[in-house]
Structures are given as structure tokens and as C-alpha cells.
Amino acid sequence: xxxxxxxxxxxxxxxxxNKAVNGVSFSIGKSEIFGLLGPNGAGxxxxxxxxxxxxxxxxxxxxVGGHSLRKDPAAVRALIGVCPQELxxxxxxxxxxxxxxxxxxxxxxxxEARSQAMAKLELMGLAERARNKVDKxxxxxxxxxxxxxxxxxxxxxxxxxxxxxxxxPQSRNNIYETIVGLRKNGMTVLYTTHYMEEADRLCDRVAIxxxxxxxxxxxxxxxxxxxxxxxxxxxxxxxLKLTGRSLRx
Amino acid sequence: xxxxxxxxxxxVRSYLQDKADLAFSLxxxxxxxxxxxxxxxxxxxxxxxxxxVNEDAGAYSAQLLDRLRAMDNLDIQLLxxxxxxxxxxxxxxxxxxxxxxxxxxxLAASQPVQLTFKERGNGGMASQIVAAIIRxxxxxxxxxxxxxxxxxxxxxxxNIPDELIQTAVDKFVEREAxxxxxxVAETTVGSKPDPVSRFLPGILTMFVLFAITLTAQTVVEERxxxxxxxxxxxxxxxxxxxxxxxxxxxxxxxxxxxxxxVLSYAVFQLFTPLSFLWALIIALVFAAAASAxxxxxxxxxxxxxxxxxxxxxxxxxTVLLSGTFFTPAPGSFFDKLTHFSLNxxxxxxxxxxxxxxxxxxxVGNELTVIAGVxxxxxxxxxxxxxxxxxxx
Numbered sequence: 219x220x221x222x223x224x225x226x227x228x229x230x231x232x233x234x235x236n237k238a239v240n241g242v243s244f245s246i247g248k249s250e251i252f253g254l255l256g257p258n259g260a261g262x263x264x265x266x267x268x269x270x271x272x273x274x275x276x277x278x279x280x281x282v283g284g285h286s287l288r289k290d291p292a293a294v295r296a297l298i299g300v301c302p303q304e305l306x307x308x309x310x311x312x313x314x315x316x317x318x319x320x321x322x323x324x325x326x327x328x329x330e331a332r333s334q335a336m337a338k339l340e341l342m343g344l345a346e347r348a349r350n351k352v353d354k355x356x357x358x359x360x361x362x363x364x365x366x367x368x369x370x371x372x373x374x375x376x377x378x379x380x381x382x383x384x385x386x387p388q389s390r391n392n393i394y395e396t397i398v399g400l401r402k403n404g405m406t407v408l409y410t411t412h413y414m415e416e417a418d419r420l421c422d423r424v425a426i427x428x429x430x431x432x433x434x435x436x437x438x439x440x441x442x443x444x445x446x447x448x449x450x451x452x453x454x455x456x457x458l459k460l461t462g463r464s465l466r467x
Numbered sequence: 468x469x470x471x472x473x474x475x476x477x478x479v480r481s482y483l484q485d486k487a488d489l490a491f492s493l494x495x496x497x498x499x500x501x502x503x504x505x506x507x508x509x510x511x512x513x514x515x516x517x518x519x520v521n522e523d524a525g526a527y528s529a530q531l532l533d534r535l536r537a538m539d540n541l542d543i544q545l546l547x548x549x550x551x552x553x554x555x556x557x558x559x560x561x562x563x564x565x566x567x568x569x570x571x572x573x574l575a576a577s578q579p580v581q582l583t584f585k586e587r588g589n590g591g592m593a594s595q596i597v598a599a600i601i602r603x604x605x606x607x608x609x610x611x612x613x614x615x616x617x618x619x620x621x622x623x624x625x626n627i628p629d630e631l632i633q634t635a636v637d638k639f640v641e642r643e644a645x646x647x648x649x650x651v652a653e654t655t656v657g658s659k660p661d662p663v664s665r666f667l668p669g670i671l672t673m674f675v676l677f678a679i680t681l682t683a684q685t686v687v688e689e690r691x692x693x694x695x696x697x698x699x700x701x702x703x704x705x706x707x708x709x710x711x712x713x714x715x716x717x718x719x720x721x722x723x724x725x726x727x728x729v730l731s732y733a734v735f736q737l738f739t740p741l742s743f744l745w746a747l748i749i750a751l752v753f754a755a756a757a758s759a760x761x762x763x764x765x766x767x768x769x770x771x772x773x774x775x776x777x778x779x780x781x782x783x784x785t786v787l788l789s790g791t792f793f794t795p796a797p798g799s800f801f802d803k804l805t806h807f808s809l810n811x812x813x814x815x816x817x818x819x820x821x822x823x824x825x826x827x828x829x830v831g832n833e834l835t836v837i838a839g840v841x842x843x844x845x846x847x848x849x850x851x852x853x854x855x856x857x858x859x
Contacts, residue, residue: 323701
């Protein structure tokens with residue numbers, strides 16, 4: 219594995235006695251795209267919310283770029299960008315104004331925030347409609363704005379929580395290309411999805427979560443190799459074999 | 468602090484872009500003001516139109532009309548006799564004053580003369596007041612003619628021209644009128660009996676209280692949009708987020724109040740430039756306290772409905788306890804309760820400036836209490852946000 223940039227140790231989080239995350243440990247190398255797979259309720263989003271400093275863990279710790287999430291969450295926040303599963307921006311503002319606003323929230327000054335915002339919108343193929351209100355955008359375009367916001371300030375670690383849910387193929391391909399490009403530029407990505415072909419295509423390694431625990435972790439190729447020929451089986455088959463049920467159950 | 472301003476600015480931009488919200492919040496003070504103006508309209512004393520049929524073309528009827536026209540509260544309307552009778556018959560007019568054709572001639576000859584008040588029924592209360600005013604004016608003229616007649620009698624045979632006697636008598640009467648032996652003084656018990664200055668403080672405080680509801684919804688709106696969680700993953704601290712929300716709530720509450728104050732200044736002339744400044748300062752400090760109270764609600768509300776209803780309850784209790792619209796009996800239980808309402812202090816401060824003409828120094832205690840509530844509310848809101856699930 220590459221030099222670890224994120225180290226997660228025995229992470230636990232319960233809600234009203236339900237163990238949403240139950241002793242999760244893994245590492246993510248620098249410039250790695252790491253996939254977190256699992257059905258709804260597996261604990262993926264809770265894990266991301268802990269890693270992105272939204273939720274405090276009950277126990278365990280996370281180190282991002284050497285900074286402890288428990289001891290220095292502000293230092294962790296300075297390194298991360300978060301693209302949440304739900305669209306999270308101001309629909310009454312333009313895409314450009316949304317990006318500038320969130321750019322300022324991550325510490326960019328006026329001119330820098332504006333130039334970065336335009337660059338990110340260009341990257342996402344939205345430059346032409348940069349000044350349109352986001353609530354007039356299509357679903358796929360909104361998803362791209364959601365991702366573009368997460369890229370403001372050039373974070374070293376990007377959390378992508380189901381970034382391609384319910385969008386058109388054009389927007390999906392744009393997001394794929396963007397993620398691959400980001401990795402080439404040295405960004406580390408933690409990617410959650412329940413689209414297995416997406417994880418297979420993008421991720422260097424994946425961890426399969428179920429009931430708050432990681433039940434398997436390796437490269438897609440090796441995971442598939444555990445149950446058959448990697449060219450013939452899918453990650454969906456791996457999940458079915460490991461848990462006895464489909465990923466979308 | 469830059470990020471707090473950016474949050475506030477974003478909030479204000481959203482507010483400005485929502486045309487319905489903007490129109491409602493800016494037009495509401497204007498609509499309320501129009502209601503005040505319609506209800507009181509600066510008509511704080513009696514005024515009336517006085518229909519008169521002047522059948523005399525002489526100098527004394529002109530003098531009578533001039534004296535009536537000189538009165539601020541009377542508007543003289545000259546009519547023909549036929550027109551007046553028609554209007555009396557169809558009740559368009561309830562009273563008309565008739566000046567007879569020989570009014571001036573008879574007065575010049577020191578002969579008695581009669582004005583006629585022609586009334587429909589009893590003419591109504593306004594007509595009776597007008598009749599009393601005219602009687603007063605006529606009595607003054609009468610007095611002048613009587614003195615002239617007496618003086619003419621005393622100096623008869625001394626070849627003194629009538630015009631000289633009349634000028635001397637007029638000056639004498641005028642001097643006597645300016646320094647009468649019996650004067651009437653008016654004193655006011657309680658505050659100035661102007662309904663606008665009486666109700667305006669209560670309306671102002673009501674408007675500032677809108678800041679509670681506006682601010683209470685802001686955090687829950689961020690939560691609903693998913694932006695709260697996103698913001699909390701950036702370098703924005705919870706303190707900066709709350710400072711931004713506080714500033715935007717303060718600004719919106721203050722702007723609405725400024726509209727009311729400016730209109731009151733322009734239309735009712737309730738302020739001097741200095742007292743207007745004092746009123747602005749009170750509005751600003753009160754809007755800040757209201758915004759801080761809104762943040763306390765914002766910190767605990769989980770849904771927009773919760774935020775709105777808690778704000779409505781807090782606002783109503785604050786208004787009811789304050790005695791804004793009625794004064795509780797001094798020393799009563801209710802009177803003691805008023806001390807627990809922020810409105811009481813804001814209302815007292817506005818009343819002192821608007822109705823009593825005091826300076827800002829006189830409302831120092833009230834401003835201190837309001838500012839104290841603001842600081843305490845800010846601290847509590849921050850602590851509550853730390854304690855609630857999903858807060859920080």
C-alpha cells in the first residue's frame with residue numbers, strides 16, 4: 219500500500235444502543251481512491267460523518283495527514299473536502315456564488331475564491347451556466363455543483379458519499395473523469411457507493427461494510443479473485459458470497 | 468470574523484433574492500404605517516369645513532371671513548344661497564352660516580344685525596363646535612363695535628374722524644386680547660396625548676421582535692438544506708456561524724424598524740434629528756437582543772415548524788407581559804411581571820425618546836438591560852448548540 223494518509227483505528231459509534239459503526243479500522247494511502255461499499259444502513263455514511271468531523275466517535279481515533287481527529291479536528295478540517303450524499307448548497311444562489319461562498323468558508327480570499335470557483339465549474343462542465351441559479355439546474359448538474367463545492371480550497375482528502383445517485387450518464391461520466399483527474403493530481407479519495415461497477419472501475423481498494431463492520435478489504439481484482447475469475451465475477455457476487463444477500467437488499 | 472460576515476452576507480443575499488419575502492418584510496412596516504396614518508393621520512385636534520353664504524358685499528362681512536380664515540382648524544367654503552339650501556335639504560350639509568345683505572351697512576350705522584345658522588336637525592356635533600367658534604369670533608367683533616360706539620359718544624363734537632376712533636379701538640382691543648385678565652392654561656397628565664406617539668413605541672417593539680422569528684429559522688433552514696453539516700466540515704467555527712446568523716437577524720429586524728422610524732419622522736414629525744438618532748440606537752440594541760433570543764431558539768429547534776412556533780410563543784408572551792398596549796396597575800402582580808419582558812425596557816426607552824423628549828442618557832438603564840439580555844442569550848445559544856445532537 220502507498221504511504222498511509224488516513225489511519226482509522228477501532229472506530230465505534232452507537233445511536234440509542236444500535237451499533238452503527240462497530241470497531242472499524244483501515245488505512246488509506248496518499249493519492250489512493252478507496253471505496254467503502256455496503257448496503258443502506260451498513261454504516262458507510264456514519265463512518266464518513268465521523269471522518270469529516272461532523273460526528274464525534276464513541277471510541278477509537280482517526281488520523282488524517284498525521285492530525286488526530288479527536289485532538290485537533292480543526293487541523294483535519296483544513297485538509298478535507300466533503301461531498302455529502304444529499305445535495306447541500308443554496309439553491310437560491312448561482313453555482314458561482316455557492317462555490318465562492320464555500321470557498322470563503324475553507325479560507326480562500328475574495329479573488330482567489332472567485333478564480334477557483336470558475337476553474338472548478340469549468341472542470342465540472344458548468345462554466346457556461348455559472349451565473350444561473352442552482353435551483354434551475356437539472357439533477358445531474360446539481361450533483362456536479364455538489365462535487366465542485368467539495369473541491370474548493372484543493373483539499374488533500376476528498377469524501378464522496380454516493381456522488382452519482384440518480385443522475386444521467388453524462389453527469390456520471392463527468393464525475394468519474396473528474397475523480398480520476400483528481401487522483402492524478404495527488405488527491406486522496408474516500409468513495410462510498412452501492413454501485414459495484416462504479417467501485418470496480420474507480421477504486422484502487424475497497425472495503426465492504428455490513429452491519430457496522432468491515433467484512434472484506436482488498437483491491438477489486440483480488441476480492442473478485444477470492445471467489446472466481448476476476449474477469450467473470452463482479453463485486454456484487456463477492457458481496458453476495460460474503461453476506462448471503464444482495465447489496466441492494 | 469470575516470467568515471461570520473460572509474455567512475451574514477449570504478443570508479442577506481438570499482433574503483434580497485426572495486422577492487416575496489423581501490416584499491412582505493419591507494411592505495409590512497409601510498402597510499402598518501399606512502394604518503397608523505389612516506387611523507390618526509395627524510388629525511389630533513378638531514378641524515372642519517365651514518359653509519357660509521355671504522350675501523353682504525361690505526367690509527365687515529369681509530372682516531368676519533378673514534377672522535374665520537385665520538383660524539387653523541377651519542376651512543371656509545363660500546356658497547350661494549340656492550346651493551346651500553339644496554345641500555341642506557338633501558343633507559349634504561348639516562349647517563350653513565348666512566351673513567345677511569345689510570350686515571356691513573347696519574354695523575357701520577351701529578345698528579344690531581343678525582347672523583343665521585341654518586341647520587339640518589341639530590347640525591351634528593361638528594356643526595355645534597363650528598357654531599361656538601363663530602359665536603366667539605362674533606363676540607370679539609361685537610366687543611370692538613360696542614367700544615367704538617361708546618368712544619364715539621364720548622368724543623362727539625370734537626371733530627375726531629371715525630377711522631381714527633376705529634383704529635385706536637382696534638389696537639386697544641388687540642392689546643387687551645393679547646394680555647387678557649383671565650387666561651386658560653392646559654396641563655397634560657401622563658404622556659403626551661398624541662395617539663401616534665402613544666402607539667408607535669409598541670408597534671416599533673413588535674417589529675423588532677420579528678427578528679426573533681427570522682433568526683430562529685436560519686439554523687434549522689441550514690439543517691434542512693444539508694448545508695449546516697457541510698459548513699461544519701469547513702474551517703467555519705460554530706461561533707462564527709452563530710455570529711453570522713446573529714448579524715443577519717439583527718440587520719433584518721433593524722431595517723424594518725428603520726422604515727417605520729423614517730416614515731414617522733417624515734410624516735408625523737415626531738423626532739428631532741437627535742431624538743431620531745437615539746431611537747435608531749434603541750432599535751439597533753433591541754434588534755440585537757431579539758436576534759440573540761432567536762439564536763437560542765435556533766440552537767434547539769429541530770424543524771422549521773418548531774422554530775416558528777417557539778418564536779410565536781416567545782414573542783406573544785414578551786408582548787403580553789410588557790404592557791405594550793395597556794398599562795397594568797402600579798404595584799400589581801402583573802406590573803411585577805412586566806419586568807421580565809424585554810419589551811418593557813425597549814418600550815420604556817422608545818416612550819422616553821418619542822413621547823417625553825428625553826435624551827439617550829435617560830434610557831441608559833433600559834439599554835443596559837437589553838444589551839445584557841443580548842449577551843446572555845448569545846452565550847446560552849452557543850452552549851445549547853454544543854449540547855444538542857448534531858450541534859458543535
